[in-house]
Amino acid sequence: MWADECINQWEIIDMGHGHDHHHHDDVHQGTDLAPAMDLSIPDSELSPSDVSRRGFLRGAGLLGAGAAASVLATPSAAQAAGLPHSHGPAGGGTEKGGFKWLSGDHHIHTQYSSDAQYRVIDQARHGHAFGLDWVVITDHGSVTHAKIGVDKVNPDIRATRDELRELLTFQGLEWNIPGAEHATVFVTPSRNEVEVLKKFEQNYDGSALPATNTTEQNEAAAIAGIKFLASQVKARKVDGALFFANHPARRGIDSPHEIRNWRDADPTVAVGFEGAPGHQAAGIPAPNGRGGARGYYDNNPSAASFAGYPLESYRTWGGFDWMTATVGGLWDSLLAEGKAWWITVNSDSHVNYLDQSDRGPDSNFEVNGKYNDPVYTGKTLTTAGDFWPGFYGRTAVGASSWGYKQVMDGLRAGRVWVDHGRLIKGLDARVRVAGDRRGSSGTPLGGVVHVKRGTTTELTLDIDLQDVPNWAQFIPVLKRVDVIVGTVTGPVADKDAFTAPDTKVVKSFEISQASGKVSITYSLGRLDKPFYVRVRGTDGKRTQPGLMGASVDAYGPRLDVVGDADPWGDLWFYTNPIWVLPK
Numbered sequence: 001m002w003a004d005e006c007i008n009q010w011e012i013i014d015m016g017h018g019h020d021h022h023h024h025d026d027v028h029q030g031t032d033l034a035p036a037m038d039l040s041i042p043d044s045e046l047s048p049s050d051v052s053r054r055g056f057l058r059g060a061g062l063l064g065a066g067a068a069a070s071v072l073a074t075p076s077a078a079q080a081a082g083l084p085h086s087h088g089p090a091g092g093g094t095e096k097g098g099f100k101w102l103s104g105d106h107h108i109h110t111q112y113s114s115d116a117q118y119r120v121i122d123q124a125r126h127g128h129a130f131g132l133d134w135v136v137i138t139d140h141g142s143v144t145h146a147k148i149g150v151d152k153v154n155p156d157i158r159a160t161r162d163e164l165r166e167l168l169t170f171q172g173l174e175w176n177i178p179g180a181e182h183a184t185v186f187v188t189p190s191r192n193e194v195e196v197l198k199k200f201e202q203n204y205d206g207s208a209l210p211a212t213n214t215t216e217q218n219e220a221a222a223i224a225g226i227k228f229l230a231s232q233v234k235a236r237k238v239d240g241a242l243f244f245a246n247h248p249a250r251r252g253i254d255s256p257h258e259i260r261n262w263r264d265a266d267p268t269v270a271v272g273f274e275g276a277p278g279h280q281a282a283g284i285p286a287p288n289g290r291g292g293a294r295g296y297y298d299n300n301p302s303a304a305s306f307a308g309y310p311l312e313s314y315r316t317w318g319g320f321d322w323m324t325a326t327v328g329g330l331w332d333s334l335l336a337e338g339k340a341w342w343i344t345v346n347s348d349s350h351v352n353y354l355d356q357s358d359r360g361p362d363s364n365f366e367v368n369g370k371y372n373d374p375v376y377t378g379k380t381l382t383t384a385g386d387f388w389p390g391f392y393g394r395t396a397v398g399a400s401s402w403g404y405k406q407v408m409d410g411l412r413a414g415r416v417w418v419d420h421g422r423l424i425k426g427l428d429a430r431v432r433v434a435g436d437r438r439g440s441s442g443t444p445l446g447g448v449v450h451v452k453r454g455t456t457t458e459l460t461l462d463i464d465l466q467d468v469p470n471w472a473q474f475i476p477v478l479k480r481v482d483v484i485v486g487t488v489t490g491p492v493a494d495k496d497a498f499t500a501p502d503t504k505v506v507k508s509f510e511i512s513q514a515s516g517k518v519s520i521t522y523s524l525g526r527l528d529k530p531f532y533v534r535v536r537g538t539d540g541k542r543t544q545p546g547l548m549g550a551s552v553d554a555y556g557p558r559l560d561v562v563g564d565a566d567p568w569g570d571l572w573f574y575t576n577p578i579w580v581l582p583k
Contacts, residue, residue: 093133093399093402094426096426096427096428096462096464097398097428097430097444097462099398099399099400099410099415099444100398100399100400100401100402100406101396101397101398101399101426102133102134102168102396102397102399102402102406102407102410103131103132103133103134103390103394103395103396103397104132104133104134104135104136104168104394104395104397104407105127105132105134105135105136105346105347105349105389105390105393105394105395106135106136106138106170106172106184106186106244106344106346106395107136107138107174107184107244107246107274107278107346107347107348107349108123108127108135108136108137108138108346108347108348108349108389109123109137109138109139109140109174109348109349109350110122110123110137110139110153110156111359111360111370111371111372111373111374112139112145112149112152112153112369112370113139113140113145113174113350114140114142114144114365115140115350115351116139116349116350116351116371117350117351117357117358117359117371117374118349118352118357118374119156119373119374120137120153120156120157120159120160120169121156121159121160121163121164122374123135123137123349123388123389124160124164124167124169125164126388126389126390126391127167127388127389127390128164128166128167128390129390130388130389130390130391130471131390131394132167132389132390132394133166133167133168133402133407134167134168134169134170134397134404134407135167135168135169135170135389136169136170136171136172136184136186137153137157137169137170137171137172138172138173138174138184138185138186139153139173139174140173140174140176140182141173141174141175141176141201141205141206141207142176142205142207143207143208144365144366144369145173145201145369146198146201146202146205146208147369148368148369148370149369149370150173150194150197150198150201151194151198152369152370153171153370154171154193154194157169157171161189168402168403168404168407170186170187170188170189170404171186171187171189171193171194171197172184172185172186172187172197173185173186173197173200173201174246175200175201175204175205175206175225175243176205176206176207177206177222177225177245177254177262178204178205178206178209178213178217178218178219178221178222178225179206179213179215179218179219179221179222179253179258180218180222180245180253180254180255180258181245181246181247181248181250181251181253181254182245182246182247183243183244183245183246184242184243184244184246185197185200185229185241185242185243186241186242187229187232187238187240187241187242188238188239188240188241188404188405188408189404190237190238190239192232192237192238193238195237196229196232196237196238196241199228200225200228200229200232203225203228204221204222204224204225204228206218206221209221219258219261222258222261222262222265223261223262223265226243226262226265226266226269226270227265227266229241229243229266229269230266230268230269233268233269239404239405239408240405240408240409240412241269242269242271242408242411242412243262243269243270243271244271244272244273244274244344245259245262245272245273245274246273246274246277246348247274247277247278247295247296247297247321247348248273248274248321248323249297249309249313249314249321249322249323250277250295250296250297250299250314250321251299251302251304251305251314252299252301252302252304252305252306252309252313252314253302253304253305253306254273254306255306255496256306256308256330256333256495256496256497256498257495257496259273259330259334259341260334260339260495261495263334263339263341267339267340268412271340271341271342271411271412271414272341272342272343272344272411272414273321273323273324273341273343273344274321274343274344274345274346275320275321275324275331275343275344275345275418275574276295276316276319276320276321276324276343276345276393276418276420277294277295277296277297277316277321277348278295278345278346278347278348278349278386278387278393279294279295279296279348279385279386280294280295280319280347280386280387280392280393280420280567281352281353281384281385281386281387281392281567282294282295282296282385282386283295283316283319283560283562283564283565283566283567284353284565284566284567285563285564285565285566286563287382288382289353289382289383290382290383290384290385291563291564292385292562292563293315293316293560293562293563293565294316294319294560294565294567295316295319295321296385297314297315297316297321297560298314298315298562299314300314301314306496308496308498309498310547312547312559315559315560315562316560316565317556317557317558317559317560318538318542318556318557318558318560318570318572319420319557319560319565319567319570319572320557320572320574322547323498324343324574325546325556325557326546326547326548326553326556327484327503327504327505327546327548327552327553327556328486328499328500328501328502328503328504328546328548328552328553329498329499329500329547329548330498330499331343332484332486332499332500332503333492333497333498333499333500335486335488335500335503335532335534335577336486336487336488336489336500336502336503336532337488337489337490337491337492338488338490338491338530338579340414340446342411342414342416342446342576343416343418343574343576344395344411344416344418345393345394345395345418345419345420346389346393346395347386347387347388347389347390347391347392347393348386349386349387349388349389350385350386351381351384351385351386352381352384352386352387352388353381353382353384353385353386353387354380354381354382354384355380355381355384356376356377356378356379356380356381357374357375357376357377358374358375358377358379359371359372359374359375360372360373360374360375361375391471392420392421392471392567393418393419393420394418394419394422395416395418396416396417396418396419396426396427397410397411397415397416398410398413398415398416398444398445399415413446413447414445414446414447414576414577415444415445415446415447415576416445416446416575416576417429417445417573417574417575417576418573418574418575419571419572419573419574420567420571420572420573421470421472421476421567421568421571422466422468422470422471422476423466423476423478423537423538423539423571423572423573424463424464424465424466424476424478424537424573425464425465425466425467425468426463426464427461427462427463427464427573427575428444428460428461428462429444429445429459429460429461429462429535429575429578430442430443430444430459430460430578431443431447431449431457431458431459431460431524431533431578431580432449432457432458432460433449433451433455433456433457433458434455434456434457434458434523442460443578444578445575445576445577445578446576446577446578447578447579448578448579448580448581449578449579449580449581450581450582450583451527451580451581451582451583452527452582452583453527453528453582454526454527454528455526455527456523456524456525456526456527457523457524457525457527457580458521458522458523458524459483459520459521459522459524459533459535459578460519460520460521461481461518461519461520461521461522461535462517462518462519463478463481463517463518463519463520463537464517465477465478465511465513465514465515465516465517465518466478467515470568472568474568476539476571477514477539478511478518478537478538478539479510479511479538479539479540480508480509480510480511480537480538480540480555481508481509481511481518481520481535481536481537482505482507482508482509482535482536482537482538482555483505483506483507483508483509483522483533483535484503484504484505484506484533484534484535484536485503485504485506485524485531485532485533486500486502486503486504486531486532487502487503487529487530487531488529488530488531488532488579488581489502499548503552504548504551504552504553505552505553505554505555505556507522508554508555509522511537524580527580527582529582530579530580530581530582531579531580532577532578532579532580533577533578533580534574534575534576534577534578535574535575536572536573536574536575537572537573538557538571538572538573539570539571539572540555541569541570541571542557542558542569542570543555543556543557543558544556544557544558544559557570557572558570
């Protein structure tokens with residue numbers, strides 16, 4: 001019943017806006033919205049039929065804040081099709097599939113965090129040196145940070161933007177989500193960036209709320225915070241604001257219904273979570289390293305944890321969070337609903353492995369809101385758990401061109417793939433109608449393909465294999481690529497559901513060549529029901545059947561062992577999904 005109703009909704013929503021494989025060159029940068037969906041056109045200027053259509057969309061909750069990121073509404077395929085090959089004035093990135101792929105890190109701490117030590121310029125210079133095009137400074141939300149830190153770090157960020165013009169440096173913060181874990185919140189640069197972040201932190205950070213708050217009050221405050229960020233974009237204080245939940249399974253306190261509620265509060269702001277946490281150096285075995293758990297995922301359930309999560313969720317799997325690593329798990333349960341929800345990776349850099357510095361002497365963080373500049377000690381930090389930004393993990397974003405808003409737009413659209421240890425050099429994934437052989441045909445990551453029932457579609461993958469050493473000084477070798485497909489089954493009755501029984505690995509490709517480009521075409525068959533497809537790859541060194549069984553995932557990532565989890569010996573890449581829906 002649900003599927004039939006949604007097919008009708010898709011038909012209405014897709015009028016004049018779907019991805020047309022025969023006329024995709026007519027679509028330019030997502031500007032050809034159907035009049036009913038273009039909110040810049042007032043109701044008074046619409047035809048009676050478009051007024052009716054807009055009313056339907058609003059009533060269904062498919063127009064307004066949620067529409068831009070919902071696969072049940074505006075498909076990002078139309079925004080992606082026909083984008084020109086754009087070249088920014090500065091910076092790195094690579095051109096592939098018509099996009100400028102810009103690598104970045106949205107989770108970085110500085111001397112303005114109570115548990116970190118580096119200057120903004122230190123983190124930015126290292127990130128740029130290790131191949132990043134964009135970074136987000138995310139010092140911890142706290143009473144002190146809200147009072148002092150947001151203002152004080154801003155001149156350092158602005159100075160970094162001036163000094164490193166080829167690096168996009170965003171200001172953000174790490175939000176203590178009321179009643180839950182942490183999240184990256186960041187905004188586009190503007191004269192209002194401090195004002196927006198400061199108001200947000202003062203009013204919605206968990207550290208600023210009463211300790212007597214009930215669970216319901218905290219969850220409501222988190223939703224209100226996301227809606228506040230959306231209101232600041234609407235008021236044109238900033239061009240964009242984004243939220244990514246950080247290390248979501250680390251302590252088991254981000255329940256499935258909270259994640260769904262964050263996303264539904266405003267899907268143009270709340271767009272995803274870390275597919276893999278930072279702190280990856282923490283797994284390097286002693287005596288060469290800390291001998292701990294990758295990501296500091298060494299916890300057990302507490303009274304605050306969601307009781308339904310299995311014990312295995314408190315550990316990483318091939319360095320990735322259980323919510324992402326489990327085929328048919330929590331991430332897939334969101335995708336199977338048709339919810340646009342994206343993954344990223346980053347460093348969560350606080351204090352970095354093999355660095356030789358310490359916080360500046362005579363620091364008083366509580367008074368000054370920062371530590372004094374770090375000083376050289378000559379002592380190597382072998383027990384530090386972090387890598388410099390860009391040294392190990394990266395989030396590659398397909399942007400239309402070089403720029404802050406373009407990076408945010410690419411993240412919001414889900415044009416993202418991630419990897420550890422520079423496993424691959426580049427990737428372009430698309431779904432197209434079978435037989436469409438034009439050069440850049442097809443819908444990219446994060447997009448939606450609308451086709452008639454019975455139409456055969458296919459996945460195309462172009463992967464540039466790595467041919468230069470990573471920062472551990474070896475050239476990674478890709479051994480296997482897995483194609484994962486799940487049925488879109490619609491909204492769940494239980495918002496705490498975290499499985500997608502119809503999602504599985506449908507095909508694995510063994511990669512025999514060690515250099516050059518690998519091109520793969522895989523038939524997705526004739527469309528009989530809506531589905532999505534996503535891709536992952538591995539060096540193949542550590543695998544085991546997934547938690548849902550070998551019939552679902554025969555060679556998934558292996559559960560990481562606390563004390564013996566060398567991050568360089570277990571490398572993976574993951575992509576965001578592409579949906580295929582009936583017209």
